[in-house]
Amino acid sequence: MSTLTSNPSASDQRKKLVSSGALQQILAFASLIILVIFFSIASENFLQWSNIEGILLSTTVIGILALGTTFVIITGGIDLSIGTGMTLTSVMTGVFIVFLGLPVHVGIIGGIVTGALIGFISGFSVSILRIPPFIATLAMMMIAEGLSLVISGASPIYFSDVEGFNNIALGSVFLGAIPNAVLIFFIMVLIGWILLSKTIVGRYTFSIGSNEEATRLSGINIKKWKMIIYTIAGCFTGVAGVIMASRLNSAQPALGMGYELEAIAAVVIGGTSLSGGKGSLIGTMIGALIMSVLTNGLRIMSIPQEWQTVVIGFVILLAVYFDMLRKKDS
Amino acid sequence: MSNKILEMQNINKSFPGVKALSNVQLDLHRGEVLALIGENGAGKSTLMKILTGIYQKDEGSIIYDGKEIAPTNTKEAQELGINIIHQELNLMPDLTVAENIFIGREPRDKLNFFLKNKELNQQADELFQKLNINLNPRTKISELTVAKQQMVEIAKALSFNAKILIMDEPTAALTDKEINTLFDIINWLKKEGVAIIYISHRMEELKRISDRITVMRDGEYVATLPTETTEIRQVVSLMVGREVTIEQKVSDPDKFTDKVLEVNHLTNHYIKDVSFHLKKGEILGFAGLVGAGRTEVARAIFGADPFSGDIKINGKAVTIKQPVDAVQHGIGYLSEDRKRFGLMLEMTVKENIVISSLPHYSTATFVKATNIKTDAEEYSHRLKVKTPSVHQRVKLLSGGNQQKIVIAKWLLKDCDILIFDEPTRGIDVGAKQEIYDLLEMLANQGKSIIMISSELTEVLRLSDRIIVMNEGRVTGELLNQDANQENIMELATQHN
Numbered sequence: 001m002s003t004l005t006s007n008p009s010a011s012d013q014r015k016k017l018v019s020s021g022a023l024q025q026i027l028a029f030a031s032l033i034i035l036v037i038f039f040s041i042a043s044e045n046f047l048q049w050s051n052i053e054g055i056l057l058s059t060t061v062i063g064i065l066a067l068g069t070t071f072v073i074i075t076g077g078i079d080l081s082i083g084t085g086m087t088l089t090s091v092m093t094g095v096f097i098v099f100l101g102l103p104v105h106v107g108i109i110g111g112i113v114t115g116a117l118i119g120f121i122s123g124f125s126v127s128i129l130r131i132p133p134f135i136a137t138l139a140m141m142m143i144a145e146g147l148s149l150v151i152s153g154a155s156p157i158y159f160s161d162v163e164g165f166n167n168i169a170l171g172s173v174f175l176g177a178i179p180n181a182v183l184i185f186f187i188m189v190l191i192g193w194i195l196l197s198k199t200i201v202g203r204y205t206f207s208i209g210s211n212e213e214a215t216r217l218s219g220i221n222i223k224k225w226k227m228i229i230y231t232i233a234g235c236f237t238g239v240a241g242v243i244m245a246s247r248l249n250s251a252q253p254a255l256g257m258g259y260e261l262e263a264i265a266a267v268v269i270g271g272t273s274l275s276g277g278k279g280s281l282i283g284t285m286i287g288a289l290i291m292s293v294l295t296n297g298l299r300i301m302s303i304p305q306e307w308q309t310v311v312i313g314f315v316i317l318l319a320v321y322f323d324m325l326r327k328k329d330s
Numbered sequence: 331m332s333n334k335i336l337e338m339q340n341i342n343k344s345f346p347g348v349k350a351l352s353n354v355q356l357d358l359h360r361g362e363v364l365a366l367i368g369e370n371g372a373g374k375s376t377l378m379k380i381l382t383g384i385y386q387k388d389e390g391s392i393i394y395d396g397k398e399i400a401p402t403n404t405k406e407a408q409e410l411g412i413n414i415i416h417q418e419l420n421l422m423p424d425l426t427v428a429e430n431i432f433i434g435r436e437p438r439d440k441l442n443f444f445l446k447n448k449e450l451n452q453q454a455d456e457l458f459q460k461l462n463i464n465l466n467p468r469t470k471i472s473e474l475t476v477a478k479q480q481m482v483e484i485a486k487a488l489s490f491n492a493k494i495l496i497m498d499e500p501t502a503a504l505t506d507k508e509i510n511t512l513f514d515i516i517n518w519l520k521k522e523g524v525a526i527i528y529i530s531h532r533m534e535e536l537k538r539i540s541d542r543i544t545v546m547r548d549g550e551y552v553a554t555l556p557t558e559t560t561e562i563r564q565v566v567s568l569m570v571g572r573e574v575t576i577e578q579k580v581s582d583p584d585k586f587t588d589k590v591l592e593v594n595h596l597t598n599h600y601i602k603d604v605s606f607h608l609k610k611g612e613i614l615g616f617a618g619l620v621g622a623g624r625t626e627v628a629r630a631i632f633g634a635d636p637f638s639g640d641i642k643i644n645g646k647a648v649t650i651k652q653p654v655d656a657v658q659h660g661i662g663y664l665s666e667d668r669k670r671f672g673l674m675l676e677m678t679v680k681e682n683i684v685i686s687s688l689p690h691y692s693t694a695t696f697v698k699a700t701n702i703k704t705d706a707e708e709y710s711h712r713l714k715v716k717t718p719s720v721h722q723r724v725k726l727l728s729g730g731n732q733q734k735i736v737i738a739k740w741l742l743k744d745c746d747i748l749i750f751d752e753p754t755r756g757i758d759v760g761a762k763q764e765i766y767d768l769l770e771m772l773a774n775q776g777k778s779i780i781m782i783s784s785e786l787t788e789v790l791r792l793s794d795r796i797i798v799m800n801e802g803r804v805t806g807e808l809l810n811q812d813a814n815q816e817n818i819m820e821l822a823t824q825h826n
Contacts, residue, residue, distance in 0.1 A: 198444055198445055198447075199443050199444050199445060200436065200438065200442075200443060200444075200445060201443075202445075203425075203429065203433075203436065203445060206422070206424055206425060207422045207425055207429075207433060209424070210422035210423055210424035210425055211420070211421065211422045211423065213420070214420040214421055214422055215422060215433065217404050217420050218405075218420075218433045218434050219403075219404070219405035219408070219434045220433065220434050277422075277423070277424035278424055
């Protein structure tokens with residue numbers, strides 16, 4: 001413990017040029033552009049509209065999960081339950097619509113509420129029971145995985161008889177060109193962005209992640225706000241679950257494990273700091289796009305799937321390394 | 331309206347096993363700066379925490395603005411008009427200036443959900459104009475200097491219409507120029523009728539800025555003096571003036587000849603141009619207030635923090651880049667926080683003692699268990715560790731015995747230079763004596779010892795020579811025979 005601090009004037013000037021958070025976003029965006037240019041030169045198929053549509057479509061589920069969990073990560077927490085949580089919301093949507101025969105829109109709302117509930121329980125464990133986020137959401141991940149299998153009887157629930165269900169994700173209300181799922185993804189980006197930058201929820205998300213104790217001493221009920229933030233992330237999980245179900249036209253109870261890590265990777269690549277306080281949803285969107293462009297591009301270049309995973313691993317390593325450099329700076 | 335804004339009387343506060351405050355009093359007038367001073371552990375912080383609602387008093391009364399109050403949290407105190415600016419600033423570095431000032435009170439729309447950022451920044455601008463502070467509400471806190479950050483805290487406090495402002499070591503991280511700016515603000519606040527409680531160790535500063543000085547010692551109120559007619563020397567002697575005479579070592583400076591350690595111009599983030607030497611068999615005391623940079627010197631020598639400057643051991647220049655290097659050169663460091671940095675609490679006495687010397691017991695693959703047991707037993711016997719056996723888990727031993735285990739570890743490793751950082755912290759009185767005896771025994775056996783301690787009595791009791799530090803610099807060196815509490819304290823508060 002020392003009362004002395006660094007000479008701040010030097011770092012002051014350096015930071016004025018460009019804030020470090022923005023720098024990471026610019027870097028992420030530049031990487032995305034470079035990747036796109038690289039793959040379009042490497043393969044003429046890459047820039048075909050059908051391929052671009054494929055990339056966007058494959059971004060949606062991971063992307064929406066990543067948006068929600070960005071909130072949690074900015075508070076300095078983590079949410080591992082979003083992958084299997086998404087599965088549970090798919091299954092519950094199936095239960096509502098197929099098993100109980102409820103109208104489609106009720107089923108959708110039911111799915112999203114399921115997601116919110118999962119988030120709420122995680123938030124409750126973290127803030128009231130004071131269980132570290134990693135453990136609390138790891139437990140939630142397993143609970144959701146198990147419940148999905150129990151409720152569905154370990155077999156898929158098919159929506160084949162539900163008219164129009166498939167269109168939620170794959171139909172196209174907008175210009176007839178862009179799949180609804182992609183449209184929903186961008187709408188979720190917009191909603192998330194408004195929440196994070198224009199509302200008190202967003203302000204306290206950053207505040208808690210920046211200095212939890214100071215936030216508490218400022219008279220903010222941080223327990224309440226953490227629960228709200230995890231619940232919001234849960235709503236995003238719910239939306240992702242419904243889209244997943246619609247795309248597959250079925251709820252697959254064994255799917256979902258591992259999605260949380262891809263989503264967290266997208267968040268990190270997008271410049272959100274795992275130590276909290278810094279981050280943006282636009283960054284997360286770019287991060288998610290980078291992941292699917294990479295996967296898609298490598299596949300088009302006929303690089304085996306095993307190697308695709310290796311490459312993505314290195315990209316994550318690089319992104320986290322930049323995050324560390326940034327922390328050292330400040 | 332009485333001129334007194336605050337009167338605290340007969341404040342008592344106990345923590346489990348410790349009486350922190352006993353019958354403390356304090357009064358404060360509108361528009362004055364009251365300096366509150368005392369050694370580490372005198373009870374200043376506890377008293378201020380009671381005033382700001384962080385702790386609750388056991389007994390006594392707080393009369394604020396004519397009414398008795400008992401705030402139960404900081405927000406309640408803030409709303410009453412009592413604000414504290416902590417030494418470690420309580421800001422959110424990733425938020426902007428305005429966002430920090432109005433956190434929890436930000437202007438919102440009718441739904442109480444959407445933020446009105448324009449209004450927020452406007453309000454901040456108005457506040458800064460009123461206070462005559464030059465700050466941009468949209469700047470992120472992390473981009474500001476410490477001095478500017480402090481101004482944000484002051485502005486935040488004043489936005490609550492503060493009537494009392496408590497500043498804890500406000501100048502600790504400021505340059506001289508920034509201090510002048512701060513004092514201008516303080517003088518302006520005085521004119522506005524704000525009462526300020528100013529906690530600082532820098533005596534000459536108190537002379538400049540305060541109207542009265544209240545001295546505390548060992549959890550008790552000592553005296554309140556008008557600054558104008560008081561000498562610094564007087565204040566210092568009130569601060570340390572224990573009636574009990576203390577045992578002071580009789581040391582013969584000529585006894586020590588060989589320099590085992592020479593440190594020249596040690597400089598890093600925390601310390602500036604620290605030079606000293608240590609002789610064989612000597613106990614060199616490092617005195618100073620908390621945060622003076624003593625631990626940082628130890629950490630640098632031990633290779634735990636990077637530094638510039640050079641270190642010689644037995645006359646030969648050595649390179650120490652990490653703790654491994656230091657240990658190889660026979661330096662052992664006993665951290666002030668032994669539970670975190672000194673011991674593996676879940677492991678046994680035996681395992682802890684040999685942990686640094688394991689290669690010594692290992693063949694290519696296996697660890698030779700019998701030798702380990704014999705050696706661990708020998709050392710724990712030599713240091714009189716009270717444990718049923720060397721298989722006992724360290725967690726279950728008392729503080730004093732745990733400290734002995736750490737010492738045993740470094741002795742087994744054959745370290746000749748031992749750095750003790752607060753060796754008796756958290757150790758009860760009886761066991762302290764044992765640790766003192768042990769240190770003296772080690773020195774007599776030819777080990778050279780650096781001992782960092784915030785207890786002056788301990789420094790005087792054990793050291794052959796004393797180095798005093800303040801703000802990362804060495805402010806003086808005294809032979810034991812020339813040292814007393816007063817001149818050490820004077821050096822420890824000397825600001826240069």
